[in-house]
Amino acid sequence: MATVFIRLSVFYNDRQLDVSVPAHRPIVDVIDDITNLLGVPSVAPGSDDDPKADTQPWALSSPTKGLLDSELTLDDYSIVDGQRLYLTPQLAAAHSPFVDHAVPELRSAVAATTWRWADSTRATGYFIVATVLALLVYFPTLGAVYSAPNDFSAWSLPTIVPAAICLAITLIFLIAAFLQPVKPMRWLGLITPLTAIAATSPFLTPLPAGREWSGLVSVACIAAIPAALAAGRKTERTGRGGALALLLVALAGVALYTANYFGISALAFSAWGAWVPIVALIIAPSFAVKSAGLTALLRENDNGAAVSRTDIRRKAIKAATICDGLVWFATATAFFIIVTLASSPYWQQGILAAVLSIIMLLRTASFSDARRITPLILSGTVGLALCAAACVPWAKTFNDSEKPHNPWWLSAASDQWLTGAVFAGTCLLLVLAIILIAKRKPATTPTNSSSTIGTLDTIFTVAAIPVILVAQGVFSYFWALS
Structure with a gap:
């Protein structure tokens, strides 16, 4: 009997192979011929569904026939000339739109959408229940700690017991975050700064606002450092970037606390220090590369020396971690400065807050990591909204230098409805703008708009630093001490 051949078009990724194959040969042999012609490995790489498997078999599938059994032949499936087949890993193969036996397909469909009460899913379920039960105890005790007297001698048993329970739950959560028996537990350490704020608030509340808030920020950041390290312990960057940012913000809070103690207002300190986050954003990438040792490593490689692949990866991750920490520190510091200046009674300081908000948005063009870009966009947009709202009270008290420092969002006055509106x-306008921008496809090559943004970024960023420094000495009214 003469051998019958079928002309097929086989598609693999973005490649097409037009080939004639015997109709009565087992499909497994046909797959071997096709993989040889395409020059792909004889077995497919493992799938995400089965991470323990390094490889899996190839399979042919048809849009009408579904997955083709490798033990059968093309003639068994009535494959004719001109049909299209697809070469894929077996688990990724297309299935036929109709089945002969409904029950197995029904079982498969139900199993695919069911979270079986087993293994990690079971452990996660128990973890959620235990966490919720612990939080039901934690939050009432947290409230008791927050409202405790600021004199330890006045503490009684109804205060000591909730404080002990609150501290015990916090330590248990932090230990669980470090151990991470299931992955969601990495976030349990987030209650640590809450406990720290509640514990120190009774002692900081009697202080002036500048020292109270800077003290709370410093305490919260220091307490959050172990939480950041715990959350990132089993990740590639190990949470050290977040810990670095928290440490730097805490030091900035201590500096503000000290300055306020010696009579410098939070408004003046924020205006004088507005250039710090700008400089941090400018130098972050180059400083990270140099401090991680990548510059020296690349210099050695340029001189012809072989470089360890492991060493390259380790130093690259270290540089990324340092850059993350500096960018997050700059973003958080800029946001606190913007909030402080937007609450100022002086509209001149509001100009600085608005410029700093714009710089935060423009600086996003200098980074490609979403973990750096997203906080920059958030701080910039919220800052612009705060400055826009603050224009209402600034218009009412134009050039009134005697007006006290009272943030509009903390005011209980009935005429604040316009500010809130x-x-x-x-x-809402910023949300609409973000949605429109998000719908646009990112450009793969430089465009006029990107070059314009880059130019504006350079002008604003470079000009803002000397303007801030010069204004301190020339326009004393702008950066008044009180």
């Missing part, structure tokens, strides 16, 4: 309207 401007804030809400600005936020």
Whole structure:
């Protein structure tokens, strides 16, 4: 009997192979011929569904016939000339739109959408229940600690017992975050700064606002450092970037606390230090590369020396971690400065807050990591909304230098509805703008808009630093001490 051949078009990724194959040969042999012609490995790489498997078999599938059994032949499936087949790993193969036996397909469909009560899913379920039960005890005790007297001699048993329970739950959660028996437990350490704030608030509340808030920020950041390290312990960057950012923000809070202690207001300190986050954003990438040792490593390689692949990866991750920490520190510090200046009674300081918000948005063009870009966009947009809303009270008290420092969002006055409306309207406009930008496909090559943004970024960033420094000495009214 003469051998019958079938002309097929086989598709693999973005490649097409037009080939004639015997109709009565087992499909497994046909697959071997096709993989040889395409020059792909004889077995496919493992899948995400089965991470323990390094490889899996190839399979042919048809849009009408579904997955083709490798033990059968093309003639068994009535494959004719001109049909299209697809070469894929077996688990990724297409299935036929109709089945002869409904029950197995029904079982498969139900199993695919069911979280079986076993292994990690079972452990996660128990973890969620235990966490919720612990939090039901934690939050009432946290409230008791927050409202405790600021004199330890006045503490009684109804205060000591909740404080002990609150501290015990916090330590248990932090230990669980470090151990991570299941992955979601890495976030349990987030209650650590809450406990620290509640514990120190009774002692900081009697202090002036500048020292109270800077002290709370410093305490919260220091307490959050072990939480950041715990959350990132089993990740590639190990959470050290977040810990570095928290440490730097805590030091900035201590500096503000000290300055306020010696009579410098938070407004003046924020205005004088507005250039710090700008400089940090400018130098972050180059400083990270140099401090991680990548510059020296690349210099050695340029001189012809072989470089360890492991060493390259280790130093690259170290550089990324340092850059993350500096960018997050700059973003957080800039946001605190913007919030402080947007609450100022001086509209001139509001100009600085608005410029700093714009710089945060423009600086996003200098980074490609979403973990750096997203916080920059958030701080910039919220800052613009706060500045827009603050224009209402600034217009009412134009050039009134005697007006006290009272943030509009903390005011209980009945005439604040217009300020709130401007804030809400600005936020909605920014949301609309973000949605429109998100729908646009990112450009793969430089465009006129990207070059314009880069030019504006350079102008704003470079000009802002000397303007801030010069204004301190020339326009004393702008950066008043009180």
